[in-house]
Structures are given as structure tokens and as C-alpha cells.
Amino acid sequence: MARRTALEADQTRLTIMCAAVQMFCSAGYARTTLEEIARLAGVTRGAVYWHFESKQRLLESVCHDAVEALEEAFSTESPSSPLQAMVATAEALFRTVVGQGDALNISALLFKWGRQGGSDIIRDQRIALSVRLRNHAGGCLEHAVAARLLPAGTNILTAAFAYEAYVFGIVESWLFEPSFDLAAQAGELAGKAVGLVGALQWHVANQ
Numbered sequence: 001m002a003r004r005t006a007l008e009a010d011q012t013r014l015t016i017m018c019a020a021v022q023m024f025c026s027a028g029y030a031r032t033t034l035e036e037i038a039r040l041a042g043v044t045r046g047a048v049y050w051h052f053e054s055k056q057r058l059l060e061s062v063c064h065d066a067v068e069a070l071e072e073a074f075s076t077e078s079p080s081s082p083l084q085a086m087v088a089t090a091e092a093l094f095r096t097v098v099g100q101g102d103a104l105n106i107s108a109l110l111f112k113w114g115r116q117g118g119s120d121i122i123r124d125q126r127i128a129l130s131v132r133l134r135n136h137a138g139g140c141l142e143h144a145v146a147a148r149l150l151p152a153g154t155n156i157l158t159a160a161f162a163y164e165a166y167v168f169g170i171v172e173s174w175l176f177e178p179s180f181d182l183a184a185q186a187g188e189l190a191g192k193a194v195g196l197v198g199a200l201q202w203h204v205a206n207q
Contacts, residue, residue: 013051016041017065020058021105029059029122056121063125066106070096070129074136082143083150083194089136090167091190097171098183104175111172130164137163141197150197159197166196 019041023032034055038045052058073092097107110126138160144150170189174182182189 009051012041012043012047016043016048016051017058017062020062021066021109024059024062025105025108029055034058059121062106062109063121066110067125067129069106070110071132072096074132081149082140082147083197086137086140086163086194086197087190089133089190090163090193091186093133093167094170094182094186094190097174098186107171108175111168111175130168133167134160134164162196163193166193 016037020032020037023037023040027036032055034048035045037058038048041048048058052061070093073089073096097104110122110129138156141150141154141156141159145152145154145156170182174180
């Protein structure tokens with residue numbers, strides 16, 4: 001019985017978080033109330049407070065799970081080449097965003113609605129994710145330089161910023177206006193991320 005109760009509690013918590021993501025994305029954090037979240041989740045307001053002591057704590061939990069889901073792309077198994085590792089990470093991120101279930105909503109929460117309602121929680125998590133991706137790219141680029149896949153004079157920081165801007169720029173463009181098939185083009189777009197790094201180095205070298 002205790003095990004069943006624990007499983008039910010976990011399911012209720014997940015249901016509340018899913019409802020919260022939908023409400024935060026549709027109405028914004030500031031305009032969303034716990035009563036509305038409870039109604040959408042099909043639970044009482046007391047149940048929401050039992051799992052999350054405040055709307056802020058609920059948003060923190062939702063953002064944590066959103067970032068965790070996207071950061072799984074950083075651990076995607078990839079070829080031994082550090083540049084191919086960057087391609088694999090970009091493709092995994094694209095496919096996560098267009099994935100099943102709440103993947104689209106949790107991505108939209110960080111990328112599309114990050115400034116709606118002025119929530120510092122969403123903004124800080126979004127910034128942290130950008131830093132994480134740049135650090136990941138920086139490490140791959142350092143390995144690429146060591147392996148002589150890139151010139152010794154490669155500006156690692158600039159290239160990492162360019163990679164992060166390109167990858168998250170694709171995500172944001174698609175979320176705001178899905179005029180292209182991100183799922184079908186994920187591999188092609190990811191491959192161009194490394195091409196951008198190469199083009200950037202050529203431009204710097206020929207200035």
C-alpha cells in the first residue's frame with residue numbers, strides 16, 4: 001500500500017508540473033495562479049501546496065526538469081571526432097525540442113516565454129543552459145585544435161559563442177515560427193553548426 005501511495009504521489013506531482021508548464025506557456029508566469037494549475041491538473045489547490053509550497057517553487061521544479069531534459073543532449077554518444085561531437089549535440093538538442101509529450105512546452109518555457117512575466121527564475125535557467133552549451137562546445141573545440149582539426153590560432157571563446165548562438169537561434173526561430181520541419185532537418189542543420197565555426201576561422205584569418 002505504501003508503495004502504491006508513493007507512486008500515486010509521484011504521478012500527481014508530475015501531473016501538476018505538466019499543467020503548470022501548459023499554463024506558464026499560455027498565460028505567462030505572472031498571470032498564472034495556482035488555482036488555475038490545480039483546475040487543469042484535476043487536483044485540489046491543497047494538493048498543489050502539498051507538493052510545492054509556492055508558485056515560485058513549482059516554477060523552479062519545472063525549469064529544473066526542462067534544463068535537465070535539454071542537457072541530456074550533452075551526454076549523447078558521439079563519434080570520436082570532437083567536431084562530430086558538436087554536430088551530435090546540436091542534433092540531439094533539435095530532436096529533444098520537437099520530441100513527444102511535454103518536450104515542446106518545456107522548451108518553449110525556456111526559449112519562447114523566458115521574458116514573459118519577468119521571471120528571473122526562467123531567465124537564470126536559460127542563461128545557465130547557454131553557458132553549459134558554450135562550455136561543452138569550448139571543450140570540443142580545444143580537443144579539435146589539439147588534434148589539428150582546427151588551426152592552432154582558433155579563438156575558442158568566439159567560436160563557442162558562435163556555435164551556441166547558432167544552435168539556440170535555430171531553436172528559438174522554430175519555436176516562434178515553425179515554418180520549417182526541424183525534425184526532418186535536424187541532421188542537416190546540426191552539420192552546418194560546425195561549418196559555421198570553420199567559416200568563422202577563415203574570416204578571422206583573412207581579415
